[in-house]
Amino acid sequence: MQEFETVIGLEVHVELLTKTKMFCGCSTAFGASPNTQVCPLCLGLPGGTVPELNRKAIEYTIKAAMALNCSITEEITFDRKNYFYADLPKGYQISQFFYPMGTGGYVEIHLNGSTKKIGIRQIHLEEDTGKLLHLGNIISSPYSRVDFNRAGVPLVEIVTDPEVRSAEEARLFLQKLRSILRYIEISDCKMEEGSMRCDANISLMPLGSKEFGNKTELKNMNSFRSVYKGIEYEVERQRNILLEGAEVTPQTRHWDESKGLTKAMRSKFVSADYRCFPDPAIPPFDPPQEWLEEIRESIPELPDSRFTRFVREYELPPYDAEVLTGSREMADFFDAVLTLYNEPKNVSNWIMSEFLRLLNSTNTEISECRIKPEDLGELLNLMDKEVISGKIAKGVFEEMFASGEKPEDIIKKKGLVQISDENTLSKIIDSVLEGNPSSVEDFHSGKNKAMGFLVGQVMKETKGKANPQLVNKLLKEKIEK
Amino acid sequence: MNLYEKTAYDAAMALEKKEVTSVELVESVLGRISEVEKNVKGFIHLIERETILEEAREIDRLRAKGQRSSILAGVPMALKDNMCTMGIPTTCASRILEDYRPPYNAHVTEKLQQAGTVLIGKANMDEFAMGSSTENSAFYPTHNPWDTNRVPGGSSGGSAALVAADEVFFSLGSDTGGSVRQPASLCGVVGLKPTYGLVSRYGLIAFASSLDQIGPLTKDVRDCAMVLEIIAGNDSRDSTSVPREKESYSSYLGRDIKGFKVAMPKEYFQEGIEEAVRESVMNAVVLCIKLGVEVEEVSMPHTSYALPCYYLVGTAEASSNLARYDGVQYGFRAPDQDNLIELYLKTRSQGFGSEVKRRIMLGTYALSSGYYDAYYLNSLKARTLIRQDFENVFQNYDLIITPTSPSPAFVRGERLDDPLTMYLSDIYTTTANLAGVPAISIPCGLADGLPVGLQIIGRPFDEGRMLQFCFALEKMLGFKGLKPKISADGVLKDVS
Numbered sequence: 001m002q003e004f005e006t007v008i009g010l011e012v013h014v015e016l017l018t019k020t021k022m023f024c025g026c027s028t029a030f031g032a033s034p035n036t037q038v039c040p041l042c043l044g045l046p047g048g049t050v051p052e053l054n055r056k057a058i059e060y061t062i063k064a065a066m067a068l069n070c071s072i073t074e075e076i077t078f079d080r081k082n083y084f085y086a087d088l089p090k091g092y093q094i095s096q097f098f099y100p101m102g103t104g105g106y107v108e109i110h111l112n113g114s115t116k117k118i119g120i121r122q123i124h125l126e127e128d129t130g131k132l133l134h135l136g137n138i139i140s141s142p143y144s145r146v147d148f149n150r151a152g153v154p155l156v157e158i159v160t161d162p163e164v165r166s167a168e169e170a171r172l173f174l175q176k177l178r179s180i181l182r183y184i185e186i187s188d189c190k191m192e193e194g195s196m197r198c199d200a201n202i203s204l205m206p207l208g209s210k211e212f213g214n215k216t217e218l219k220n221m222n223s224f225r226s227v228y229k230g231i232e233y234e235v236e237r238q239r240n241i242l243l244e245g246a247e248v249t250p251q252t253r254h255w256d257e258s259k260g261l262t263k264a265m266r267s268k269f270v271s272a273d274y275r276c277f278p279d280p281a282i283p284p285f286d287p288p289q290e291w292l293e294e295i296r297e298s299i300p301e302l303p304d305s306r307f308t309r310f311v312r313e314y315e316l317p318p319y320d321a322e323v324l325t326g327s328r329e330m331a332d333f334f335d336a337v338l339t340l341y342n343e344p345k346n347v348s349n350w351i352m353s354e355f356l357r358l359l360n361s362t363n364t365e366i367s368e369c370r371i372k373p374e375d376l377g378e379l380l381n382l383m384d385k386e387v388i389s390g391k392i393a394k395g396v397f398e399e400m401f402a403s404g405e406k407p408e409d410i411i412k413k414k415g416l417v418q419i420s421d422e423n424t425l426s427k428i429i430d431s432v433l434e435g436n437p438s439s440v441e442d443f444h445s446g447k448n449k450a451m452g453f454l455v456g457q458v459m460k461e462t463k464g465k466a467n468p469q470l471v472n473k474l475l476k477e478k479i480e481k
Numbered sequence: 482m483n484l485y486e487k488t489a490y491d492a493a494m495a496l497e498k499k500e501v502t503s504v505e506l507v508e509s510v511l512g513r514i515s516e517v518e519k520n521v522k523g524f525i526h527l528i529e530r531e532t533i534l535e536e537a538r539e540i541d542r543l544r545a546k547g548q549r550s551s552i553l554a555g556v557p558m559a560l561k562d563n564m565c566t567m568g569i570p571t572t573c574a575s576r577i578l579e580d581y582r583p584p585y586n587a588h589v590t591e592k593l594q595q596a597g598t599v600l601i602g603k604a605n606m607d608e609f610a611m612g613s614s615t616e617n618s619a620f621y622p623t624h625n626p627w628d629t630n631r632v633p634g635g636s637s638g639g640s641a642a643l644v645a646a647d648e649v650f651f652s653l654g655s656d657t658g659g660s661v662r663q664p665a666s667l668c669g670v671v672g673l674k675p676t677y678g679l680v681s682r683y684g685l686i687a688f689a690s691s692l693d694q695i696g697p698l699t700k701d702v703r704d705c706a707m708v709l710e711i712i713a714g715n716d717s718r719d720s721t722s723v724p725r726e727k728e729s730y731s732s733y734l735g736r737d738i739k740g741f742k743v744a745m746p747k748e749y750f751q752e753g754i755e756e757a758v759r760e761s762v763m764n765a766v767v768l769c770i771k772l773g774v775e776v777e778e779v780s781m782p783h784t785s786y787a788l789p790c791y792y793l794v795g796t797a798e799a800s801s802n803l804a805r806y807d808g809v810q811y812g813f814r815a816p817d818q819d820n821l822i823e824l825y826l827k828t829r830s831q832g833f834g835s836e837v838k839r840r841i842m843l844g845t846y847a848l849s850s851g852y853y854d855a856y857y858l859n860s861l862k863a864r865t866l867i868r869q870d871f872e873n874v875f876q877n878y879d880l881i882i883t884p885t886s887p888s889p890a891f892v893r894g895e896r897l898d899d900p901l902t903m904y905l906s907d908i909y910t911t912t913a914n915l916a917g918v919p920a921i922s923i924p925c926g927l928a929d930g931l932p933v934g935l936q937i938i939g940r941p942f943d944e945g946r947m948l949q950f951c952f953a954l955e956k957m958l959g960f961k962g963l964k965p966k967i968s969a970d971g972v973l974k975d976v977s
Contacts, residue, residue: 040585041718044805046578046812047565047587047684049719082801082848084825091804144821146809275848277857280691280798281682282720 003207004242006235007215008164008200009121012177014064014156014187015128015195018056021152022127023094028154030193034133034147042152044089050281057154058101060186061125062287062295064156065102067184067302068120068177072292073099076285078125082275086144087130089151095126097276107160107180108304109172110322118173119161128153156187162201162212167231171224174198175326179303183328191223198227203248204238213238214248218262220255230255234262306331314344320352329366333373340377350376354394358401370404371397379407387411388418389468420467422474425458428466429474432457443479451475484509486964489650489704493552496544503537503544503555506650507599510557514601514648517967522623523633523643525562526570527602533557540597553707554597559652561640562603563610564695565684566590569600573686574618575608577806577813577832587684588719589653589695589712596711601649605639608834609803610660610688612636613906616897617836624893625668626965627931631890634664634906640698641668646967651699651708657688658791659885659910661696662922666885666934669924669963671705671951672698674910676941677917678723681716689798690721692791692914701961702923702952706730709944725942733949739773741950742878748784749883749909757928762884765925765935768957769882774950776882781870784912786863791911792904793847793860800844806832839900868916875940880950883909885922885934909936919944923951924960932960 021028024041041048058076065072079097105120130148134141158177164170178189178196189196203215218234221227233255238248253262301309303325310321310331325331330351337347355376359366379400383393388411399410411417419425432454433440442450458471484506487495495501511530518524540555549555560566563573565583567590572578586594593600607617615623615638623638625631626646633642637654641664644652654661656674665672673696680695687693697708710731715724745766750759766776808814808828815827833841847856874881886906896903913920918941925935935954939947955961 040583043810045583045585045810046571046573046581046686046805047563047583047585049681049683049685049687049690049721051718052720080801082804084804084807086807086809086821089805089810091807092801273850275801275845275850275853277797277801277848277853280689280794281687 002243004204004239005207005209006165007162007203007205007212008166008170008231009162010158010160010164010170010173011199011201012158012174013197014158014181014189016057016060016154016156017185017187018054018060018154020054022054022057022125022154023050023152026152030195032149034145034149037149038151042089043148044091044151048090050094050279053282053285054154057125058285058287059295060154061101061123061156062292063184063299064158064181064186065105065123066296067180067299068102068105068107068123068158070102070105070120070123072102072287074286075099076101076287078279078282079276080279083272085129086146087132087151089130089148093127093129094279094282095157095276096124097274098278100124107173107176109169109176110318111169111172113318116169118163118169121159121161123156123158126155126157127151128155167228167235170200170231171228174224174227176303179326179328183302184299185328194222197222200227200231200234202231202234202238204235204242213242214250216248216250216262217252218255219252219265220257222257226255226257229260230262233260237262300328303328303331310334310344314338314348316344316348320348323352323356324348327366333366336373337377337380340374341380343380346380347376350380350397354397358398362401369401371400372404375400375406382407382411386418386420386467388416389464389466391468392416392418392464416465418467419462419465420470422470425466425470425474426478428461429458429471429478432461433478440479451479454479483513483647485513485647487650488700489553489556489558490701490707492556492650493707496555497552503540503599504534506555507533507537507557507601510601510647510649513646517626517646518648520624520629520967521626521642521646521648522621523605523639523646523648524559524602525572525574525605525618525620525639528569528600533599533601536599540599543597549597551596551598551711553711555599556650557599557601558593559601559604559640559643559649560590560593561606561637561652561654563606563655563686563688564589564653565686566600566603570603571686572603572619573609574606574620575833575837576619577828579619579813581812583684585684588681588716590684592712592714593653598711604637604643604652604654607636607638607660608837609686609799610636610655610657610693611799611836611840613659613663613903614891614893614896615639615642615664616893617834619834622893625890626967627669628890629968630892631931632667632893634667634886634890636660636664637672637698638664638668641665641670641672644668644670644698644700645965647964651697651704653695653708653712654698655685655688655693655695656910656914657692657694658795658914659907661698662910662920662934662936663886663906665698665922666924666936667890667932669932669934669960669965670698670700671702671921671923672696673705673709673921673944674913674919675709675713675944676723676919677914678721679713679725679919679942679944681714681719681722683716683718683722687798687802689795690802691798692795694914702948702955703731703734705921706734706948706952709948723942728945730945730948733945734952736949738950738953741774741880743769743774743776743880743882744779744874744878745776745882746779746781746784746874748781753887753905753908754884755888755928758884758886758888758933761926761928761933762882762935765954765958766882769954772953772957777878779874779878781874781912783863783866783870787867787912787915788904788908790860790863790867791907791915792843793856794864794915796840796844797847797857797860798844800841800848803833803837803841808832836900864915867912871912871916871918871938879939879943880947881938883936883938885909885936889928889931889933913938917941919947921947921951923955923958924963925958926960927963
């Protein structure tokens with residue numbers, strides 16, 4: 001059977017975390033009632049001008065371009081993309097067509113133990129459109145209503161080179177991109193709320209060929225999962241067409257999550273000519289060098305270099321390092337614990353097991369979590385000093401997670417200090433041995449399990465506070481006597 | 482002398498000396514309007530008499546308490562109908578905005594309101610400021626007060642005619658390729674297009690954003706300086722507005738102009754200019770020399786590119802700026818449409834007039850893929866050359882003197898079917914818009930009873946010295962004080 005190579009280029013739109021829109025003072029907050037965050041400017045009313053640019057939006061875009069290893073344009077200019085649609089109040093969209101903010105960058109993804117670079121063709125700033133609202137779907141709805149709250153919200157578009165080769169690569173790329181953009185704090189990248197959106201240009205060509213096949217543009221993928229499933233479906237659909245000897249029709253297709261398939265969308269215009277030209281109402285703007293330097297210096301250590309550092313310096317397994325550097329908050333948390341308790345693998349184990357379990361089961365973001373890194377460090381110290389046992393520590397940790405209290409307070413309050421005093425323990429062990437003669441006998445007749453039972457009884461007597469190593473040692477001495 | 486005949490400055494002085502009240506000024510112009518407006522047709526919308534009088538009374542009350550917001554407080558005026566006035570119709574003389582009432586005020590509307598001037602109404606214009614005769618108004622053409630069979634020029638023809646006919650003391654117009662200066666020239670009033678960026682365009686309904694600029698139309702140069710002082714100034718709502726210190730333009734008036742160096746570009750005196758216009762302008766040049774001004778002929782070799790360049794840049798920008806009139810949110814929406822495309826096609830076909838549609842098509846064509854480089858990109862290059870022509874001349878000269886328009890007012894209907902001849906009306910005025918420099922037209926004489934305008938072009942933000950020069954020249958020209966006799970001819974022989 002003929003083999004094909006998959007060629008995918010991604011276009012990702014990301015809403016910036018600015019408080020106000022790109023060209024007016026209206027709020028960008030998500031979820032307000034329709035048309036309550038609008039003004040004559042973002043509604044495109046007659047007489048609207050372009051006010052001074054939102055410097056934060058430009059700063060964020062430059063920051064993103066730098067974090068994605070792009071070179072930055074010398075002069076910042078804006079262009080108009082002209083087309084008619086009901087969600088576009090001015091009849092054109094302000095974008096950066098001729099000179100994108102950044103070009104020629106890349107993002108690294110880790111796949112099957114190797115690293116692959118996905119090229120970033122360009123990153124540019126543009127304004128978002130309004131949103132059409134329908135009763136049911138667009139075809140059957142008796143009306144279209146328009147909500148302009150989103151119109152004019154600054155949006156960054158990131159376009160990759162056609163170097164993505166599979167649905168899995170696309171998913172990994174998007175996750176890495178989200179991680180980077182969250183690290184630099186320019187977007188919350190929530191696909192479900194639409195603050196991160198992804199379209200995929202997909203085509204297949206015979207393996208070894210240099211000529212791309214006909215492509216389809218896939219839209220409406222609203223989660224990482226649907227990006228993966230949508231692309232996988234579309235690749236398979238195209239493969240089947242090609243295997244039958246037919247041609248793929250170049251078109252825009254819609255991912256239907258509930259049915260799990262892609263559908264051809266009625267195209268708005270046969271072939272769009274956007275008549276792009278420099279926006280005559282926005283003077284070009286030369287970003288001062290010092291400002292660019294400031295922005296560059298504000299970029300924190302990014303996931304890739306942090307990953308490398310965690311593996312190299314802390315000798316963590318790559319899997320641990322990947323998880324810990326997945327979000328900046330988590331990696332910051334990890335680094336912060338280490339300043340108090342310098343046993344990376346120990347800390348990693350705690351975070352990867354106990355901490356992530358609690359975060360997931362309570363659906364808590366790390367930023368909302370009440371445990372402070374220094375408290376986890378202290379807890380681990382207390383364990384090492386044998387003030388408490390590992391088992392007790394887990395309970396204390398849960399308590400810390402729920403209440404935000406310091407570990408020593410919880411331990412003191414609940415009287416959880418480990419009993420490591422030999423005399424005290426000896427007495428307790430003696431009484432346990434006395435009260436369980438049959439178990440003692442079992443032990444002597446070679447049943448090792450009995451030992452475990454007796455340890456358990458001691459722990460029960462001490463409400464788990466007994467130092468387990470000491471209990472084991474003393475018990476053994478006494479029983480073998 | 483009737484009150485309405487006064488200049489804005491004289492009216493303001495009379496208010497200051499408590500010889501008149503704002504109510505009396507309003508009554509006087511309202512009387513004048515009821516007398517001549519039927520022959521001039523300069524207004525699209527007149528504000529209700531009682532509303533205007535109430536405003537005048539309030540200003541009089543404040544003045545009696547010793548509070549006046551500016552020297553022009555209480556003086557009646559008009560705004561071109563492409564400047565947003567909150568709750569008051571703002572139509573751009575277009576069917577597509579026939580019932581549109583903006584929810585906000587333009588920057589200039591705010592400024593004039595804060596200054597206490599009294600808005601009488603909205604002035605007629607060519608639809609969306611596209612035209613040179615005010616015949617492209619969707620409602621009716623305005624008549625030239627000097628000969629009501631003739632056009633007042635355009636696109637700010639209503640603003641110019643209202644001032645010439647003493648229906649208001651001053652008005653504002655907008656100038657994209659000569660739309661303040663050419664009607665000022667044809668109506669015998671003073672019209673200034675300030676430096677691009679001096680006056681905020683916030684609330685000015687855009688025609689071509691990189692060319693549009695708001696300017697005063699006044700009875701004389703002093704009035705022009707006073708109005709400019711009110712409307713000029715930085716505005717963060719318009720990113721093309723240039724941050725600058727406020728200037729007192731009046732303070733330049735009366736200073737000596739001896740030693741000024743003025744250039745006379747030969748390209749503005751070649752074929753196409755009517756002899757009477759040339760004579761009138763040359764007469765003014767002679768007067769300049771008598772005032773001790775050095776006048777020399779120069780060449781501005783790229784002048785001939787200006788008109789085609791203007792009609793490419795201007796229409797391209799317009800095709801985009803006018804895309805918002807789609808029937809979705811506001812304004813006219815055509816009845817009976819089945820889908821979105823039909824809504825657009827019908828609304829825009831029925832809502833726009835033919836000149837507007839012609840320019841949208843021209844501009845759309847110029848920006849289309851495959852034509853962009855040849856038309857739009859080349860016109861941007863030509864624009865740079867034209868700007869350099871000005872920079873070169875201003876290295877050696879303070880000002881440039883030219884005619885404003887190649888001919889005096891023409892007969893209504895004469896050029897309506899010949900857009901290219903109509904476009905030639907702007908041949909001397911588009912250069913200043915393309916270069917962004919300030920330019921003013923002042924009346925310099927009569928040719929067969931019709932006013933002729935003289936254009937003075939200055940360095941960017943050199944309005945002060947331009948006005949100083951014009952003020953001195955105006956005294957010598959002897960036009961000031963000439964008034965049109967408004968006949969009813971235009972109504973009887975109205976061809977439209």
